[in-house]
Amino acid sequence: MRRLRQRVAERLAAEEGAIFKDAPIRVTVAYPNSYAVAMASLGFQTVYRLFNEEPDFAAERAFLEDAELAPAGRLPSYESFRAAGDVEIFAVSIAFELDLVNLVRLLRAAGLEPLREERGEREPLVILGGPLTSSNPWPLAPFADVILIGDGEEAIPLIAEAYRQTRDKRRFLESVEGMPGFFLPDRDEREPHWTSAPLEKLPVYSQIVSSLSEFPGAFLIEAERGCPRPCTFCLARVMYGPTRNVPAEALLAAIPEAVQKVGLVGASLSDYPYVKEVGHELLRRGVKLSVSSIRADRVDAELAQILKEGGLRTFTVAADGPSQRLRDLLKKQISEEQLLRAAEIARSLGFRGFKLYQMIGLPTETEGDIDEMLRFTAKLSQITPVTLSVSPFVPKRHTPHFGDGFAGVKIIDQRLKRIRKELRRLRPRVEVRSGSAKWAWIEAVIARGGSEVGLAALRLAEGESYSAWKRALAEVGWRDPLNQADPQGTALSFNIS
Ligand code: SF4
Incomplete structure (x- = not known):
């Protein structure tokens, strides 16, 4: 455990914003992959913050990656180094299909039986949320007591209220049965529809900024949720519900003055109506800026210049x-001319690289x-x-x-x-x-x-x-x-x- 203690201490020292709290109801917010990936997930960070906002709840983080250095079944949490499975609620944020086996490993690493039916009444309530639960919760069903479908901003306060009223797994499940977005795999035959958080609950943003995250030192903030585009292969429109654009003023107000680097998050950020206004203001504040996506049909010299000055090195579309036949079939709405024009802009502004995503099959x-x-x-x-x-x-x-x-x-x-x-x-x-x-x-x-x-x-x-x-x-x-x-x-x- 010495090496793991050292690793945790180094990571905590590289963070700003971690919450150290003691409260009667203890929660682990866990991620079935590495620390760096988890800390780049706004969903993971939001669940951590929302549980900690409840006065009688204390949430701590745990990551599967650390199981390699922990004794079997004794994965520790970061904030107190207590056993991550020794809590009342064990919440996991899962984003990717290929993390399914990792979920099993994570539960075992925390000393929990992976299968719901093999866990006792006194073992923690296992709650799963994240993008994968909205795209296909069924492979997760054998492991979860509750699967949250849709946006978590509404669900976490409901969980907190229902749990503080009951403090008992069975009574909790009875009280949340049928609530919008709550899927109880041992009771429900069908998954519920997605829930969408109203615009007033947005933006979500990093609780913790870490120099050891996938986006080192970046304060991540979600400028838009959902996507208005019709691309047939993409879940952004169905999964995130109607497009909600955070007004520029609200977005900028949520970014602390001391922040040096901002990562704007959104499904299709070049469609975000305030992207240039926000970009100019952040540059004025001397902030580095990155965006998670740019569409070739929306980029122009002004937007590209903002990204260049913000520190972007590789132009990615x-x-x-x-x-063209297949792009039309997928309703991608991108032409060769638009891609060539984007490449011309990238060259004229001196971007170091131009990255193009393609799918085959x-x-x-x-x-x-x-x-x-x-x-x-x-x-x-x-x-x-x-x-x-x-x-x-x-x-x-x-x-x-x-x-x-x-x-x-x-x-x-x-x-x-x-x-x-x-x-x-x-x-x-x-x-x-x-x-x-x-x-x-x-x-x-x-x-x-x-x-x-x-x-x-x-x-x-x-x-x-x-x-x-x-x-x-x-x-x-x-x-x-x-x-x-x-x-x-x-x-x-x-x-x-
Ligand atoms: S524009 Fe991007 S995010 Fe939006 S539907 Fe198409 S692929 Fe998905």
Whole structure:
């Protein structure tokens, strides 16, 4: 534990804003991945703050990453170094499909039985929230007492009130049953609809600024929630509800004067109507600025200049489809001309790099679409050096692509190999980075799977791999929603309306 104590002490020393509090009802807010990723999550930070705002609650943080240095079942919290599982409420924020096995590891590391039905009445109430619970809560269902669907800003005060009235797991569950956004997997047959926090509850922002986060030293603040765009593959519109733009004045007022670096967070920030006004004001205050996303059709020289002066080095945009035909199919509303213009702006302002996101393995995709992407990347690289980031397409629930299959590991691997080979001749003007087809298949299984996928994850806590996943899925009787029994298969039946 000495090394872990030292690690925790170093991280606490690198933070501003941690809350050290004693109160009768103790809560752990845990993250199934590293400290750095957790501290870059506004959702995680918001749950931590909201529990601590309740006078009789004290929330402390714990991270799966530390299990490597902790005795089995004794994962500690950061604020008091007490056992993270020795609390009344154990709340986990989970964002990514591929953190599902990590959730099992996290519960075990805290000394808790992962399966709800194996936990006793006196063990903590396990509450799960975060983006994954809204996109597909079913693989999480075997582990949770409560799954929160939608925005947490309304839910945490309701949990606090219901829990202080009951101080008992069973009575608490009876009292929250049927509340908007509360999914009780052992009682409810269906998940509830998402809840959306009203604009008055926004913006949310960093409680803790850490120089050891994924965004070192940045004060993160959410300028908008939701997205007005119709991109068919993206959950931003369905998951976050109606678009809520925080007025510039409210946003700026929430940023402390002493802050040196601001990370603006939002699904489509270049659509945020006050992005330039906020940007100019932050530059006037001498603050460094970064944004989480820029759309090529919205960027102009003024916005690019703000980002450049704010310290942005690499200009990043998404095409998300290798050809115009596929971008139109996805309703991405981005053209080659707009991408070329964005590259021209990046070059003229002296950005060091230009990064372009692409997806492959899309419904109806052919080699002809890949040809178009290769031609276009070559053209783009004549303007500026390009980092091409290629990800396999993962169809999600709640999107029109739910009925589409995963393209197949073999097809995606072949196309990735071809892309890398044909663009090699353009090095160093073009650098290709790509995701893994096998892990994308696992992600796709989790993204559309049921509780049996959670039970498969339970078998994988000691070691996760593509073949281990396939074995575990077979053992729990998993069936592909499209009867696509062979994930290596090459034949696809796409049906997009
Ligand atoms: S891909 Fe971007 S622009 Fe499209 S819906 Fe999602 S967040 Fe909005």
